[in-house]
Amino acid sequence: MPNERLRDALHRNGLDLTHVARAASVDPKTVERWITQGRTPYPRHRRTIATLVRESENYLWPDAVAPDRKAEIGTSEIVKVYPHRHSVPAELWEHLLAGAERHIELLVYSGMFLTDNPRLVKQLRAKAEEGARIRIALGDPVSREVTKRSVEEGIGKGTLAAKVRNSLAFFKPLADTPNISIRCHGTTLYNSLYRFDDDMLVNTHVYGFMAAHAPVMHLHRLSGGDLFETYSESFASVWDTAKPPKW
Structure with missing residues (x-):
């Protein structure tokens, strides 16, 4: 399922696959899968992207953080x-x-x-x-x-x-x-x-x-x-x- 929140956040900030790939040190194809297939990035990549688009990790990937960690x-x-x-x-x-x-x-x-x-x-x-x-x-x-x-x-x-x-x-x-x-x-x-x-x-x-x-x-x-x-x-x-x- 596509990650529309991530797609929208990148669009609002004028960022494309290359910008994100460079910031996260990954291949643009990987970024594309994060968007079009809803793949969840590793924590270090989530932090980088969240900072880049000025959104929270929890907003971009609601299921990525464990419930007990969210509560903490x-x-x-x-x-x-x-x-x-x-x-x-x-x-x-x-x-x-x-x-x-x-x-x-x-x-x-x-x-x-x-x-x-x-x-x-x-x-x-x-x-x-x-x-x-x-x-x-x-x-x-x-x-x-x-x-x-x-x-x-x-x-x-x-x-x-x-x-x-x-x-x-x-x-x-x-x-x-x-x-x-x-x-x-x-x-x-x-x-x-x-x-x-x-x-x-x-x-x-x-x-x-x-x-x-x-x-x-x-x-x-x-x-x-x-x-x-x-x-x-x-x-x-x-x-x-x-x-x-x-x-």
Whole structure:
């Protein structure tokens, strides 16, 4: 079975069989088999290719790392756990945003606290102009899921939808910016996700609590780990079902 993830990663980075063969010190035919036949490279080759395409080994070859090893690495992916989102230092948010060069992904219902930063729109536009791919997924304000979450947080039936509309208005100036995409989703959101390249803040959702009062995990992606990749794939699943907002 072809390895489409590897094929896509090479294409995105402008690499061909010769580039990879030279980096891994193998024959181009070997690289071709890794792609077209789904052959799994030796660990030293996996590390070389993962570094070359700036992806994790676990993403490119999900079955290559033993489950017990994935669990061990996953523990190391947890940088820190904060008891509440409001406990996360403002300096950390600023540091992660400033350092992001390739990926910025936001998955929230409203993310209203982000609008407290008056420079955020300019910062995101500048990142996009420098080549970063930015994807912002907000809740659909007319969806049942947003209404239900609003009730579960104890803030009233329509309060969260109003917050979503405020966030949509805040991000609207970015709607036509190259490399920036904004969509609305109607999924049951178990976590809000904030990805900055290989770092991610995972804000859990706890019944009866607003997101600001729920715990946050700071994750850093490791090549053979599974934890960061799980949340990244969750983002992708929501993104694929989300639709452009009705401004």
